[in-house]
Amino acid sequence: MHPRADTAAEVSRFTQAERRIHRTTAALMGVCVLTAACLYVPQLAELVGRRALVVTLHKWSGLALPLPVLAGLASRAFRADLGHLNRFGPHDRTWLRAALHRDRRQASRPAAKFNAGQKIYTAWIAGATLVMLATGLMMWFTHLTPLLWRTSATFVHDWLALTIGIVLAGHIGMAVADPESRRGMRTGTVSKEWADRQHPLWRQ
Numbered sequence: 557m558h559p560r561a562d563t564a565a566e567v568s569r570f571t572q573a574e575r576r577i578h579r580t581t582a583a584l585m586g587v588c589v590l591t592a593a594c595l596y597v598p599q600l601a602e603l604v605g606r607r608a609l610v611v612t613l614h615k616w617s618g619l620a621l622p623l624p625v626l627a628g629l630a631s632r633a634f635r636a637d638l639g640h641l642n643r644f645g646p647h648d649r650t651w652l653r654a655a656l657h658r659d660r661r662q663a664s665r666p667a668a669k670f671n672a673g674q675k676i677y678t679a680w681i682a683g684a685t686l687v688m689l690a691t692g693l694m695m696w697f698t699h700l701t702p703l704l705w706r707t708s709a710t711f712v713h714d715w716l717a718l719t720i721g722i723v724l725a726g727h728i729g730m731a732v733a734d735p736e737s738r739r740g741m742r743t744g745t746v747s748k749e750w751a752d753r754q755h756p757l758w759r760q
Contacts, residue, residue, distance in 0.1 A: 567751050567759065569669075569740040574637065577628040578741055584624070587617040588688075589724065592717050618692050621685055640669050641678045647757055648672035668757040677727060684720055688713060 570578075591614035594600045595607070604610060628634040647666040654664040655673060665671065670678075694701050694709035701709070731738050737754075740746040751758060 565748060566745045567748050568744060569746045569751075570637075570744050571631065571633040572744065573628065573631040574634050575741060575744060577624045577631075577634060580624040581621065584617045584621045585724070587613060588621065589717075589721055591617065593721075596714070596717075615692070615696060618689060622689065637669070641675050644672070644675060648675065662753055662756075666757055667755045669755060671755070677723070681720070681723065684716055684723075688716060688720070691716075 591610050594604045594610050595614065601607065645668075647668065649672070651665045651667055651672040653659075654661070659665070691709035691713040694706055695713060698706055731741075736746055736750040
């Protein structure tokens with residue numbers, strides 16, 4: 557648990573280790589996305605220049621992207637949260653139905669520590685990262701795979717990169733719209749009122 561104990565006003569949400577994992581992963585993902593934009597958008601490429609440096613940053617940040625999560629497996633709290641994210645219960649299906657029908661009532665969106673949208677996002681971004689890593693390696697080490705594989709890898713890598721950029725923009729937008737959620741990731745604690753309202757099944 558976070559060193560600050562739960563009080564009547566605040567509850568612990570993330571440990572220091574979990575917050576560091578998130579920040580490091582976010583920083584590496586940010587470098588990947590920004591360098592990718594500089595490589596594929598002509599206006600940015602002309603503005604930044606130094607293409608060889610940008611390519612190097614893109615490659616190594618991509619290779620390093622899974623490392624914070626792998627290192628984080630040493631944290632019991634992080635492993636526990638991965639377990640929460642990997643479990644999908646009846647309340648998650650209720651949450652998704654409400655989201656699909658644009659039902660914004662809190663009572664119609666039950667959630668434990670993580671809601672169904674967060675679980676789907678985490679699973680998707682984890683899978684997308686692995687696909688990007690595999691296709692990126694095929695493009696980097698061209699002598700190891702046939703031409704057809706490299707061509708297919710380039711197509712998948714480019715279009716999935718665009719999709720990741722869009723999904724990340726949505727993720728950031730939701731975070732901006734929820735200051736209390738951001739505070740939980742920044743400080744490790746959230747208000748009890750927010751926890752009971754947004755994640756009513758979390759501490760039951």
